[in-house]
Amino acid sequence: MNPSGKEYDLLYNPRFSVPDFAQITARWNRESVQARSELDCYLDVPYGPDRTETMDIFRAQGPSKGMLMFIHGGYWRAQDKTGYSFLAPALTRQGITLAVPNYALCPAVTVRHIVMQMVQAAAWLHRNGRNFGAPDGHLFACGHSAGGHLAAMLLACLWPVYSADLPPMTVQAALSISGLFDLREIVKVPSINCDVRLGANEARLLSPALMPPATPSPLFIGVGGSETGGFHIQHRTIAEKWKGNLAEDISCPGENHFTILDNLHRPDGSLFNGTLRMMGIQRA
16 A cells, blocks of 8 residues: 555654754754854855855864865755854864855745755855865765755766866765655655645656766765654665765664754764765864
8 A cells, every 4th residue: 555645744754753843953043153153154155146045154173174065954945054053163173164055945946946056056165165265176065854865966966067167076975864865755745745846757857866976976874763764765765776886874873853963063973973084084
């Protein structure tokens, strides 16, 4: 028997399974306000002409060892870069320059439009990262949930086709946290697709699991041990489909879809340390 729409909602909408998600995101917002007030950062830096095409950039504390582009989640329809500045303090202390881009949201735009905005943002960082102290050729991506989908799409991008001045490995590697990789499943989730409005053909064309990686750039993945079944299905799918590029499956026991991001900004977190390994950075 095929799952019903309600069953797909329970598989893929984490707000139904994490009752305190609002308290968690409120804490992120409080910590993000503090981070922006204390760190050396550039806010609302434009990477394109649209008002949604801005990013916040946090300079590394000391010489920069690389640029990390963090893409927020929210099922392509919610959230804002300002809620994720809390990731910056621990990462910048390790010599990472952190960029957090915004993007337009569904249903005002399509998922395809958002994908191309993130391609544009990564290209901009490749060309301009040195202006913020980051070394050339050391751009990495990380994303959570829908942001995990977008980070994987950057590894499927044919960069020289997008722009002749870009190298094939514009993005050196990516970490996808609780990512979405076969969007055909999201078409079946009523509480999400009411805003995202994916059709079957668009879902197929925008699914990393259904396309090859463009280069040998490694993919790192992680999913919370306490996440709903849909995210574990997606996790297993990309691990199988991209096994040739899979560098590491990072264990996150006990984490749900929201607390898993605390694992990224805690210095003892497996995702935090996985990020350092991905970027080839020794702990300071």
